[in-house]
Amino acid sequence: MRIVNEAKALIKENIRDYGMFIALFVIMITFNVLTNGMFMSSRNISNLLDSAGYIAVLAVGMTLVIVIRHIDLSVGYIAGFLGAVAAILLMQQGWSVFLVIPVILLLGMVIGLFNGLLIAQLGIPAFVATLAGMLIFRGALLQVTAGTGTIIVQNTFFNAIGNGFIPSVMEINSLHLTTLLIGLITILFFVYGEIKTRIDRIKYTFEVVSVPIFVLKLVFISFIIGYITYILAGYNGFSWTVIIVLVVTMIYHFITSKTVLGRQIYAVGSNPEAAHLSGINVKKVTYMVMGSMSMLAALSGIMYTARLQSATTTAGMLFELDAIAAAYVGGVSSAGGVGKVTGAIIGAIVMASLTNGMNLMGVGISYQYMIRGGVLAGAVIFDVITRKRGK
Amino acid sequence: MAENILEMHTITKEFPGVKALDNVTFQVEKGEIHCLVGENGAGKSTLMKVLSGVYPYGEYDGDIVLNGKVQQFNTINDSENAGIAIIYQELALFPDLPVYENIYIGNEVKNKGIINWNQTIIKSIDMLKKVNLKVKPETLIKDLGVGKQQLVEIAKALSKNVQLLILDEPTAALNEDDSENLLNLIKALKTQGITCIMITHKLKEVVTIADKATVIRDGQTICTLDAKKGEVNERTIIKNMVGRELNDIYPKRPEKKIGETVLELQDWSAYDQQLGRHVVKKADISLRKGEIIGLAGLMGSGRTELALSMFGNPKNYKIKGTLLLNNKATHFKHTSDAIKEGLAYVTEDRKGKGLFLTQNITTNITAANLNGISSNGILNMNEEVTVAERYKDSINIKSSSINQLVGKLSGGNQQKVSISKWLFVSPDILILDEPTRGIDVGAKFEIYTVMNELISRGMSIIMISSELGEVLGMSDRIYVMAEGEIKGEITSDEADQEKIMELATQ
Known part of the structure; x- marks a missing residue:
């Protein structure tokens, strides 16, 4: 009984953190039942994660932008434009893919720093500054694709970013070995990390959860990682997209939760004036966040171009709104200072699951938009209500 | 004895854990300039908020009697309708709107719901004359200095047929010329029969302008001084303002080692x-x-x-x-x-x-x-x-x-x-x-x-x-x-x- 009570208390205390995991879980189970198991099939999950990738990386950056109380509407067409530039450099200029990727990412960062200049230095509202960027890069995309129309990319290495899978050394029972190994290593790292944290906390005589709950948590999360790995291993294994999203998430999660810069970002979002008086350079933080946002937009553009194996004239349309929706579903708060990058990833997967699941069920596109809108509104209402109750 | 335009009887206002006003009695004679003085946090502003309906009837104890009638203000509008206007230290003007719109905002000159702008401008010219402010009514507020903005506020109050004008530290942000102007205007308004309550920290002003001065300390009325009896002077006011016993206890200082x-x-x-x-x-x-x-x-x-x-x-x-x-x-x-x-x-x-x-x-x-x-x-x-x-x-x-x-x-x-x-x-x-x-x-x-x-x-x-x-x-x-x-x-x-x-x- 004690364990149950402790678990209940934990969930109650952390409802905001666990809420969207529970929501995702419910959505997945529901769709799986409604589609007779088609939703959770290896092939579909692999497909779903790949289709969420280019929005997920945007949502990570957007979360930080919203945390510091700004918004970035330009990311969609920055992604579209830079994706097209990447295609041009590869196909028309004949650049090596190893040169193209860093150059595009750098270009993205420069654009973001310019946004930062407008917002932090000149004090232009982010909404307006990035709305201007959105129009400008839409035009720029049309301009660079004007002569050629859609640019087909015929570079297997580049296209693998959006379509390829990590190589498998061999297959066991038709399961992807490298994927299984990565999954296993991830589980081991996770368990090791959790145990180490626990030992550290005990050493500092801090409070820890009871042993049964701790073991339960380890088993549960290991099981989920293991299960996803198993599903993906049954198809083609981890795709490069999934790997990229995981790496981006890990880097950003580390920065936001374990570094001084991360602290400063949340401090600026929580109370900019107090942050300034605490010696935090608010402008610098704004530059960093806007720069990182557009760099991720560049990455998103690369992923999207690779996925389509071509740069189109409409690439990037409404990406920014999907990213903003994913960030809000993932628990970011518009009041500033609250929101996690892991939440943004879950948010992106929730939104992609809805689209994917409803497509499988053959729901009409008109209903799809309404339902996704409803979910977004629901997520924000949930956020507001839990925050009020917290007070 | 002239009649009192305002009597506030045994006003008590409590905030959670604090008694901001404790049995305050405050009387203002018709047509006088009455200064309200006291330290920060003494309760002056709270008293004025009670009077103007910011704290509605029922949130405080005691009676407000205006022109012999007990009043129950629930909103600021109620007090305005009764002829009370309050001008706060932070001016409540709209910087990007012209003077005439500011004067008549919330009190528009209208016919069947449609604003008559020409009439508004003509009326506002009259109001500006009353406060002796020589600017075009089309001037934007943000293009005026603080002193002139204050006059616009007063013009706004006058446009509502104010009988009792309350000014909360009106000269705090003004330079000496503007302050003097303002004090002269208040004296001029007095001759037109407008009663004025002024909260101020500058005792010299009190001495020059006040017919009476009430000192408030720790939420209580300490005394009301009368200029006719020669009581309104800086020394007497200060003595009454600070006469508080120091109840708080301070820890003993360790040995002082003061260096470079x-x-x-x-x-x-x-x-x-x-x-x-x-x-x-x-x-x-x-x-x-x-x-x-x-x-x-x-x-x-x-x-x-x-x-x-x-x-x-x-x-x-x-x-x-x-x-x-x-x-x-x-x-x-x-x-x-x-x-x-x-x-x-x-x-x-x-x-x-x-x-x-x-x-x-x-x-x-x-x-x-x-x-x-x-x-x-x-x-x-x-x-x-x-x-x-x-x-x-x-x-x-x-x-x-x-x-x-x-x-x-x-x-x-x-x-x-x-x-x-x-x-x-x-x-x-x-x-x-x-x-x-x-x-x-x-x-x-x-x-x-x-x-x-x-x-x-x-x-x-x-x-x-x-x-x-x-x-x-x-x-x-x-x-x-x-x-x-x-x-x-x-x-x-x-x-x-x-x-x-x-x-x-x-």
């Missing part, structure tokens, strides 16, 4: 570009090691502005003058420079500018010194928790755990978190801006004890405070500010409440 001068400001001025005036004028102050200096003065006297201007200047004032730190001229580009050089500033506005309310105690305490818990930019979270626990114990922050959100703590505990944040920076010079505002007696005593501990370790403290008792009880030397200037320096031996108040009300 650590900080000096010379000829220090700060110009606020947004307000368009100097907020600090040619200030000279010095601070020695192990010393507490008190910075006394009334609200708006420039104390906070002085502190901010030396603490890395976050408000971007234009600064003139020299800041000497350990006898070396120094210039801080950003608050972070000031922090690096050993300064710390605990703000008066802990919720608005001091704390991260959506974050927990731990993150708040370490926010100003993240380098102290990190190496190469990576945080050591366990170390951080140890730091937070240390301050929670040593400063006695009462909370369920260090993971509690700061927004949920009581005022006193929030203040302790705010101070802990700055102690973790290990500053040499600590600026405390109203360190005990709005916190209970127990927490106050704890904060005083911490201050004494800090100076015995060689820290120096600048304490900005509106509480005279606190200033007298804690400081070694006291600077008194008014209108952005240092009006005087008093050592703690020769200081008393009257002397400080005399300088502060100049």
